[in-house]
Every structure is written in C-alpha cells, then in structure tokens.
Amino acid sequence: MKTDCSPKAPMPDPRPPVPEPRVEEPAGVVCRHCGCRDLPVYYTRRRNGRIIRVRECRNCGRRMMTREEEV
Numbered sequence: 001m002k003t004d005c006s007p008k009a010p011m012p013d014p015r016p017p018v019p020e021p022r023v024e025e026p027a028g029v030v031c032r033h034c035g036c037r038d039l040p041v042y043y044t045r046r047r048n049g050r051i052i053r054v055r056e057c058r059n060c061g062r063r064m065m066t067r068e069e070e071v
C-alpha cells in the first residue's frame with residue numbers, strides 16, 4: 001500500500017503578528033492593479049468632515065480614492 005508522503009506543513013512562526021501601526025496618513029496604500037507603492041496625491045477634497053484623496057499610480061496611471069477622518 002502506497003503512503004502519501006506529502007511534506008508536512010511547516011511549523012508556524014511562534015512570533016505573534018505585528019499589529020498594524022495606526023497612522024493618520026494611510027502609508028500602506030498600494031496600487032491594487034500593479035502593486036506599486038508610488039501613489040502621489042492627485043487631489044484632496046474635504047467633505048462632511050472627511051478628507052478624500054485621489055491618488056494616481058505613477059506606474060500604471062490608475063486612480064484610486066482613500067478616505068480619512070478629519071481630526
């Protein structure tokens with residue numbers, strides 16, 4: 001009888017996951033289309049106490065919106 005000798009799953013990393021740092025500016029903005037992190041702000045608009053930023057990817061040129069609470 002053949003035994004399935006598939007490799008065992010690697011040991012889980014004992015270190016706890018690092019929590020996301022809370023920053024006002026969403027520093028972790030990554031282009032959803034190409035993964036590029038170079039997203040300069042195209043324009044900023046304030047609306048109902050929120051800041052809406054439109055960023056344009058420098059790599060693929062796509063735009064995406066981010067919303068931030070105004071404090």
Ligand SMILES: [Zn+2]
Pocket residue numbers: 031032033034035036057058059060061062
């Ligand atoms: Zn992109």
